[in-house]
Amino acid sequence: MQMLKSNHKDAYALILDAIDIGVYKPGDRLVESELADRFGVSRTPIREALQRLETQSLLTRDGRSLIVASLDHNQLAELYVVRTELEGLAARLAARHAAPEEIRVLREMVQEDRALLGDPGALARANRRFHKQIHLASHNRYLVQQLDLVHRSMALLATTSLAVDGRGELALEEHEAIVSAIEKADGEAAYQALKHHLSAAFETRLKSDATAAQAAE
Structure with a gap:
């Protein structure tokens, strides 16, 4: 899977960019610990970024999991x-x-x-x-x-x-x-x-x- 490198710690921008370039596609599950490891960011900003993306309807709930939303x-x-x-x-x-x-x-x-x-x-x-x-x-x-x-x-x-x-x-x-x-x-x-x-x-x-x-x- 494609890895993203960044010198900054803006978890929201990192996840958004990953969705934009297709690293994460509609239906893919996003896991806090995996995202933190991938981007070299602590889990707190990852959690906040996921909440923000869910509020913007870019992520949706599938049971207890957050997945990348899709458009009908x-x-x-x-x-x-x-x-x-x-x-x-x-x-x-x-x-x-x-x-x-x-x-x-x-x-x-x-x-x-x-x-x-x-x-x-x-x-x-x-x-x-x-x-x-x-x-x-x-x-x-x-x-x-x-x-x-x-x-x-x-x-x-x-x-x-x-x-x-x-x-x-x-x-x-x-x-x-x-x-x-x-x-x-x-x-x-x-x-x-x-x-x-x-x-x-x-x-x-x-x-x-x-x-x-x-x-x-």
Whole structure:
């Protein structure tokens, strides 16, 4: 199992990062003693971190055990509604406020990420980095904070839509359209391009989930 190294003792951030990168997946049981050994942290901050994560619905109870939560169909749909609107707003604001340097970074990300096609895990990490850069380019700290909360919940998805054949190429084309709109300072076009991007990702995920459910029958 992948190990995480850190020079700080923020147990909450360590566990959250482990969930985000897939060390712990939905349904996995989290045990205080094992987490303390893994991260080199005493059990008290681990216990406090687990309580905090449970309060945020990132962990749930299975009897006496805490497990990484999963999202049902309705929760997934609700999450995408909120994410789409907030990220669309971020793109709109980025079109107004992004510095030329920020736009160049976004464009470079799209170009560099083409080398990751065929590696869904790496592409998913790069995708999160790209979206985070748009959040920051909005220059609205309160919006960034809300999007951070949304993306924590996205970590509860066990798979990435980018693993579906052909989705990676389409996603990068959609990223290109978002950056082009931001570069032209066209807020409405940026908003619509990002909404289209997330709608396509959601549709891909729904189809993938339906196929998986049918195969399991």
